[in-house]
Amino acid sequence: MDTCIQKIREIAFQLLDKKEVERVIGFSNGTIPMATSPITIASKQDTEKLVFNSTCGLNLANYIRQQKGKIAVIAKGCDSRNIVTHIIENQVKRDQIYIIGVPCKGMINKSKIKALFEDEILKFTEDGETLTVESSLKKEKLNKKDYLRDNCRLCQHRNPVIYDVLAGEPVEEQVLDTPYPDVEKIAALDADARWLHFQELTKNCIRCYACRNACPLCYCPTCFVDESGPQWVGKGQDKTDVNTFHFLRAFHCAGRCTDCGACAEACPMDINVRDFTRKLNKDAFDMFGWEAGLDQTKRPPLDAYSPDDPNDFIK
Amino acid sequence: MNDNTIKIVSFLCNWCSYGAADLAGVSRMEYPADIRVIRIPCSGRMSPKFILSAFREGADAVWVSG
Amino acid sequence: MGNLLEHMGIERDRIHFSWISSAEATKFVDVVKEISNKVRALGPNTKLVKDYN
Numbered sequence: 001m002d003t004c005i006q007k008i009r010e011i012a013f014q015l016l017d018k019k020e021v022e023r024v025i026g027f028s029n030g031t032i033p034m035a036t037s038p039i040t041i042a043s044k045q046d047t048e049k050l051v052f053n054s055t056c057g058l059n060l061a062n063y064i065r066q067q068k069g070k071i072a073v074i075a076k077g078c079d080s081r082n083i084v085t086h087i088i089e090n091q092v093k094r095d096q097i098y099i100i101g102v103p104c105k106g107m108i109n110k111s112k113i114k115a116l117f118e119d120e121i122l123k124f125t126e127d128g129e130t131l132t133v134e135s136s137l138k139k140e141k142l143n144k145k146d147y148l149r150d151n152c153r154l155c156q157h158r159n160p161v162i163y164d165v166l167a168g169e170p171v172e173e174q175v176l177d178t179p180y181p182d183v184e185k186i187a188a189l190d191a192d193a194r195w196l197h198f199q200e201l202t203k204n205c206i207r208c209y210a211c212r213n214a215c216p217l218c219y220c221p222t223c224f225v226d227e228s229g230p231q232w233v234g235k236g237q238d239k240t241d242v243n244t245f246h247f248l249r250a251f252h253c254a255g256r257c258t259d260c261g262a263c264a265e266a267c268p269m270d271i272n273v274r275d276f277t278r279k280l281n282k283d284a285f286d287m288f289g290w291e292a293g294l295d296q297t298k299r300p301p302l303d304a305y306s307p308d309d310p311n312d313f314i315k
Numbered sequence: 316m317n318d319n320t321i322k323i324v325s326f327l328c329n330w331c332s333y334g335a336a337d338l339a340g341v342s343r344m345e346y347p348a349d350i351r352v353i354r355i356p357c358s359g360r361m362s363p364k365f366i367l368s369a370f371r372e373g374a375d376a377v378w379v380s381g
Numbered sequence: 382m383g384n385l386l387e388h389m390g391i392e393r394d395r396i397h398f399s400w401i402s403s404a405e406a407t408k409f410v411d412v413v414k415e416i417s418n419k420v421r422a423l424g425p426n427t428k429l430v431k432d433y434n
Contacts, residue, residue: 315399334403347417
């Protein structure tokens, strides 16, 4: 994707040079190897700071709300779907943002790579499909395909659905026979085993709310976990509180989640929070034929009434 | 806990099921005493938080009725 | 909601939705009986209950 970044920088430079946008939101190198952090740049000299590689797993749609003036944002397939969701939910106006679309071949699972090394990773470089990762003990050449994040592996919308300019050639979309193997795997268990699975999943949760903060959907001015009157959920690490938090957060994302993976990416304890949201994505698809963020003109299923809505759960 | 102390937290709409419950009462109909009724002004007042809160506080089941 | 609770391992019969007109006292009684029977069959709920002790 090295060619991509040249194009991104060029576009960003032009936009800032002609003062078409006030700021550009993109990724810059992080403070440690194999990490990138979001950056907002306002001057054309800073465009050199922009990077784009397989570690840009966060979702930049999270940063476009409540911005003044016109801004440009770099958007992968999932980011662009979240921008559409934002437009539907009146969080931004379409003409306020300039979308630099980037066709994406998936982001890497950092914890999977870290698990290969006993010590700290010192260097990470990427060339096409090959990743080179170095620590002080060894150097590994890895095939990017084997280290994709789970959600990227199951991604069916790699190209941005909405953009003003595309920074690379569109990539081939994956066609999957079973888009929800993880959900089906859990569904095959009986009730107690499913309960155990989620107990096991959330037992390490430290309630840091990184998943919530990384999520572009979680923009409530006061989150339900921060409300104190009534207090819906305790603040500690009690397992009921942890479960309630994850359950309700997932439910708030019903029919809106684009499975961008930012929640799982941000989690310091490597909890696959997506086990909750994926089920709702599957339900939204099965019950309403809905995938979030594909069409600016359609209202989301839980927002609109249709006589055809499934209602056999009501006696 | 035995079966006699099962608690079903019931969220009943003021205008529909709550009226039905009232009518059942004045008609002296018999029904199981497992339900604990919470009157809500409209089914639209219902929120997923209520359901989870009910379970958290020890409900055995939740019933939402419009 | 029911679907996700079920996915998490809460039995489906622990959550019920119904629509009863204010004139349908008999339906109300029937539904209460039905729900009560189903929940009694499941027994007390232990999942997702906050332990305050």
